[in-house]
Amino acid sequence: MDLGPARAPSPTIPVTLTVNGRRQQLELAPFVTLLDLLRGDLALTGTKKGCDHGQCGACTVLVNGVRINSCLKFAVSLDGAEITTIEGLGTPDNLHPLQKAFVEHDAYQCGYCTPGQICSAAGLLSEGHAHSREEIRELMSGNLCRCGAYTNIADAIEEVMAADSETTVREAAE
């Protein structure tokens, strides 16, 4: 690619991020996306790169609790933020309810989209705008699954959503 006249390399910029509960002080070039930072320097390869252009959702992570596409964020623009990736949601011995439900419902085949699906579903649950299966499907439409596991993904999320609202009802009654 012709990159035109040479430009001076961008100086690095100090950035503080809390990733999965761990505070990190970083020096980053401004063109580094959050996705490349996670998978590269931070070696958190659970977050996947599908398209790198906002079109698939494989790179979905939670920034201050809100789901976004990490491929379209320059990490320097997130100074002070808290990032949660699939590695921070649960561990193999202590699965997040969504991770457990995805296993139980066989909500994947190759598994490449799964970390993004689960982070997205975690965002969906905390947003609280899905109240029906149709709404789950619409509000999970930012995550493509090349294997077509959509039906089971919706089943898994529906189950966790139902369990969540039961807990809420019980807590309210107590």
Next chain:
Amino acid sequence: MRQFSYLRPTGISDAVAALAAEPTAQLLAGGTNLVDLMKYDVAQPSAVIDINGLPLKEIETLEDGAYRIGALTTNSQVAYDAGIARDVPLLSSAILAGASPQLRNAATSGGNLSQRTRCYYFYDPSTPCNKREPGSGCSAIGGVNRIHAILGASDACIATHPSDMCVALAALNATVEVTGPTGARTIPFLDFHRLPGDHPERDNTLQTGEIVTGIRVEGGRFAAHHSYLKLRDRLSYAFALVSVAAALDLDGDTILDARVALGGVAHKPWRDPLAEAELSGQPATRDTFEAFASRLLSGAKGQGHNDFKIPMAKKAIVRALMQAASGRPQVQSEKRVREGESL
């Protein structure tokens, strides 16, 4: 990606000064369009001015019932704001028809207005494109042009503006508040975006150094009778081939005021205020709406692959107006054509 310098001003005047001083710089808001275009080497800013530290993240209710939406509010924040959802539901609905939840969580109001076309040639620096490189030619004319304009195109460019939010804002006669080196001004929404003419490289009427600070939109008036209908290649997470924002003010079955804006068909949200004015006093019936749709599309011209958009737009206008008239707006999670709605 090319090298660029990164600035993070904290005040509006600092951001304006930085942008005015370096016309090859670009503002960074949510990044969902700019970062994408930089990856493709379509956008080549010498500096990126990150405006996320500016105090433009509020939605304010004004005394006259209008809303002022800060430029850095996210698309999700606006769509789900209780006041906007109640008083300006057409805007909420249009936003929720666009992109995906993750993108709407990052995308901002100001960035949505200034997002660039999705013309495939614009995105491919190896092809001629007058919008990307003025004077190089238009690859879409005579090329693959399925997603391109049927209204208001020029010999230089047939691209469309891809936003859903802007279609609703056009129908609602919003105003855009901007601040530049010589102070603040407001731009009526219909004058914010432009037709391509001989200068397709310019999408809007912002002057050098100007920043969008907010959007003002009237509340209440069309809350009862509105609909945002979006037709696309898949059920969600795809740009509009054709979309319609319809808003009616009715007295019984008689139309007092009608507003219709089209998306996906032109370089800017498309409206015809003269045709709308003629709807006043008419009955809100299918016949009225069909005649109106024909008139709205009377100047439409296909480019070959996109000829289908003309009959599609006509049916979409009628359906959206019928939905608005009956008080049953399109629900964005509802993918079936409802009973009595087939065309």
